Amino acid sequence: MEYQEFLCAVEGQLNKKLKEGVKAKVYTAQKNNGREKKGILFETKELSASPAIYLEGLFYRFQKGEQLGGLVQEILDFYGSIEGKEPWGYHQLQEYDVIKDRVVFRLIHTEKNKRMLEHIPSVEILDLSMVFYILLQLDEEGTATVQISNAHLKMWGINREQLYPAAIKNASVLLPAEFFTMHYAIEEMLEEAAGEEGDSVKRRDEKENLLSQIGEQPEDTMYVLTNFIRYCGAACVFYPHILDMIGEMLKEDYFVLPSSIHEVIVVPESKGLDAEEMCKMVKEINETQVAPEEVLSDHAYFYRRKERQLMFQKPGL
Template sequence: MNKNMCESFDYEQFVDYIASHLFDGISQETDAGDVIDIRVVPVIRNNERVTDALRVCVKGSKPYPLIDIDPFYEMYCMGAKMPQVIHELARSYIDSRERQYFLCPDDLMSFDKVKDKIIFRLISRGRNRHVLECCPCRDFLDLSITYRVLTGKSEGGISSVMITKFMMEEWGIDEDILYRLAISNSVRHFPPKVESFGDVVTRLMDSTDDEEDFQWPEGMSDDPGFYVCTNDCGINGAGVICYPGLLEEFGEMIGEDFYILPSSIHEVLFLPAHMGMLPQEVISVVGSANKSVVSREEILSDSVYYFRVKSGKIQKYSGQIAEELLQ
């Protein structure tokens, strides 16, 4: 985002203003008596993208909500007035405080308190090299499985903390234990969801008033034949491809091999092999989307993967597989 778009406030002035006025905004919406400090902090997001966030420090051992600044600066650049921005920031803070928090910061060093909340996230290995040096992880194709503690969940989102090597050592466990717990807990907390693309679009159209304005891309039918795979909340849902048995069950359902396209860290697409797209076309779709549609911090991979039903194995698409498919 261009941080010099706004005529009234540049980015730094905007950040200073919201940091100094958010307390008043919160006070107008709810009791702000437990707020003791509001500060701007850098946050390392996925793919090592560094952003600014507001940390609202509160009394006691309650979690400190972090509020991403970028969406609100974008709102301001699109014409929103500062009172509206402060109001939306305050509502974001209140929503985060109303989230069901399972753990407080002090609980994170107790393995007994976190073991049922250890989950995993699937991320790009190449785009997160520095972060991966500090945390336990496991290779999965050209991706990495990382581990987190789920600290809160609501309809509006989740909150979690990355597990570092230091935390793992303090708990006295190894990566194998983390992996087993993370797989089991993730399946329980975030069940998988596989829908045909047509069903997804129909559901979205049913929830909007713009149905008449929707048009399918040229050449695409209302049932294009591929599937969207994520978890029940649609957040960091690409990791469901690591769930035991999920790929095998889908392959049995459609009765053939299929491509796996990493749409983003939140979801993947399953494309049955019979659909007739050439492998290079499939790869081109992923690369084009990552360059023009998917935000930097939500990119999972530029690769395409292929699942073989007979062997039950997932592979990164390669020239050898291409030759086999074209024979």
């Protein structure tokens, strides 16, 4: 069975088993860098903001021999777990005053997302674009978000310039930045690989977050900047004063390597390679270690403390 046939089969079986008034529908989500993902949405009169259940992983399991009926039952079980909970309905999203404290932002690559950027408000910085979304849910059960489009702005009667300060303020509070050594980042990844991670939205050990420390701090050749849920954390680069604070800690200028949309790597200038090699490193990581939809940029950046400016670090400069 090919993937498209699998999608149709899942949709068909779900609709045979769902109660009257609920309909399952295959949904195509436009993701970062022009990528698409297929998922299932549930449509009811009450639930107009249903979470999407993406099906690539289930199709992989089906190819490995799992029965279609069992996979469909998993989806039904998930729907049963959310059914009856107070949903975020369309009527709530119509009022800007209701959601304005939940507006945050993430970073995407401008050129790779030109088509998407035609339909959503954005602020261009270097080769990146800051885009805005609503953080509907952030708890032990996970996150739920809605991308803000130009249609939302028209409905709310506001402009992009009103979104920007709200997103900057909210992101710093709802998704606070964390800055830690690469040594700690590797330890954390090993723990997750071993199945020892906690809930994704719970804060890690605060003592490892160098932004919260005073006095002498551990040194490393590389550091990681992200947010506490490790989701779209590269946006922390443009949180107020964050780059200045890192410069004060390192006491020198530094490279900023966009390792994915979820985090950036910081390398003190004294411990980095030359500019061309740093750019090559970013490109190689993107090509071999990062999923295509999670690539942020192939450029290395450089932060100069004196000018308080993040700039391109292009080969030959």
